[in-house]
Amino acid sequence: MPPSTTSLKSLTSDDQVSWNGMTVSELKSELKGRSLPVSGAKKDLIQRLEDHTSSSMKISQPISSRTSKYFTKASIENSAQQNEPSLETKMSPAVTPDRNTTSMDTPTKRTSPRKRKRAEVTTSVNSDELEISTPSSKNASSPSVTPEQSKSSMNTTPVKRKSPTSTSPRKRPKIEPGSLAPPKNWEKIYKLVEELRSDRSAPVDTEGGEALPEKHLGPEVFRFQVLTALMLSSQTKDAIVGETMRALQKHGLTVENIHNTDPTTLNRIIGKVGFHNNKTKYMKQAAEIIISQYNGDIPPTAEEMMKLPGVGPKMAYIVEHIAFGSTTGIGVDTHMHRMFNDLKWVNSTTPEQTREQLEGWLPKDRWGKVNWLWVGFGQEVQQQKEKMLRKILGCSSPREGLLLVKRLRLDITKEASRFGLEEEVKRVMKEKEDD
Known part of the structure; x- marks a missing residue:
């Protein structure tokens, strides 16, 4: 046709x-x-x-x-000739054709260019590994790409990196007793503190958990009162703890009586201690557990004591030592935590970390008394400055004693001037003692 x-x-x-x-x-x-x-x-x-x-x-x-x-006919023929790739074009790197370019047969007008998405490629590809052809007419042959090369060029998915392992305190490796190297000269400092505390004149010596309980009422009552004194001591000065313990003893400080006392009355009696509302609740709950689960006596181990409401590691280890004469850990409060960091004996951010590090190098035969010793020493340094300075000036190593309390943030020059001890302190500090 x-x-x-x-x-x-x-x-x-x-x-x-x-x-x-x-x-x-x-x-x-x-x-x-x-x-x-x-x-x-x-x-x-x-x-x-x-x-x-x-x-x-x-x-x-x-x-x-x-x-x-x-x-026109001529333009079509010329266009076909131009589309035939030359040898130079075939050997050159590939150029991606513009999506907005229309075909020869269907010329169209676009009112606005199409926006391309930018793709971030995280996998690098060596240019020597791929052969890429230049776009040409349908009849033009293109260089081949091997399957391995094709797979390499397509593998542009970003690789997910694992997040760094958490270093939260709960996931720290456990420090075994005796596994850490002790600080330099720690024994010399420790013995000096024992000498300065030998008079037992700090507040903890008369108002602490060991001095307040009524021993004459029997071992079970004594142990319950030790536990009560430690529960009251949190965030409370020893003088207030002593006053509150005597009020409770007057009321009748036994596990049965605390269990039977209504919360309002108990809260009124202990109203001067810190967080007395919570402590009222904890004391009532602890009395219930002691009666129902331990036959009226406190739990025999620190681990079991920590299951009681309001009882943490510090309280449990101290109660265990005073009430049962057993020592499985060191009771560390915030004052000890600060002092041991000041001395560079530990490098910690919480009292619990301080306890773990201290147990890592301190000989176990000193664990039982370390709380009483250092809490009392810290009380005298902070609350009884004149008495402490006079004790240091009269001890076996006055210069070492002054340097020690200076490391614990006591301004010895200022305090010596306040109490008329300036000249004596200056004389001692000029002396050179052998390390």
């Missing part, structure tokens, strides 16, 4: 007239039927339909008669 001789110009003109009379919705329906894009203004839709009609007419005509207002 001979090719159609219908004029392309007349055909497109007739269609354009009919398209101009259509609504936008009708034009979009026509475009959808031809599988063409439906975005843009009305004139863009008409232009797209016109372009498509022109392209369709070219297919039914020989190349000699395929012309339009966009392309």
Whole structure:
């Protein structure tokens, strides 16, 4: 059959007239039927339909008669020659064709360029590993890419890194007793503190958990009163603890009596201690547990005591030592925690960390008395400065004693001046003693 001789110009003109009379919705329906894009203004839709009609007419005509207002026969032949890749083009790195570039057969106009997403590639690919062809016509052959190279080029997924292991206190490795090296000269300092505490004149010596309980009422009552004194001592000065313990003893400080006392009365009796509302609740709950689970006596080990409400490691280890004469750990309070860090004996952020590190190097035969010894020493340094300075000046190593309390944040020059000891302190500090 001979090719159609219908004029392309007349055909497109007739269609354009009919398209101009259509609504936008009708034009979009026509475009959808031809599988063409439906975005843009009305004139863009008409232009797209016109372009498509022109392209369709070219297919039914020989190349000699395929012309339009966009392309002539000569321009098509020249374009085909230009698309044939040269040897230089084939050997050059690949260039990705622009998505906005339209094909030769279907020229279209875009009202706005399409935005490309930027992809972050975290996997580097060696340029020597891949051969990439330059885009060419359908008949042009392209260099091949091996499966291994293709896999390497596609593997651009970012690799997830594992988050660093948490170093929270709960996950710290356990420090075994005796596993740490002791600080330098610690024994010399420790013996000096024992000498300065030998008079037992600190507040803890008369108002502490060992001095306050009534031993004459029997071992079970004594042990319960030791536990009570330690429960009251948290966030409370020893003088207030002593006053409160004597008020409780007057009321009747036995586990049965505390269990039977109504909370309001108990709270009134212990009202001067810190957090007395909570401590009232803890004392009532502890009395109930002691009666129901331990036959009226306190738990026999520090580990079991820590199960009682309001009882932590510090209280449990001290009660265990005083009440049962057993020592499985060191009771460390906030004052000891501060002092041992000042002395560089530990490097910790909590009293519990201080306890673990201290147990790591301090001989176990000193664990039982370390709380009484250092709590009392700290009380005298902070609360009884004149007495402490006079004791230091009269001890076996006055210069070492002054240097010790200076490391514990006592301004020895200022305090010596206050108490008329300035000249004596200056004389001692000028002396040179052997280390």
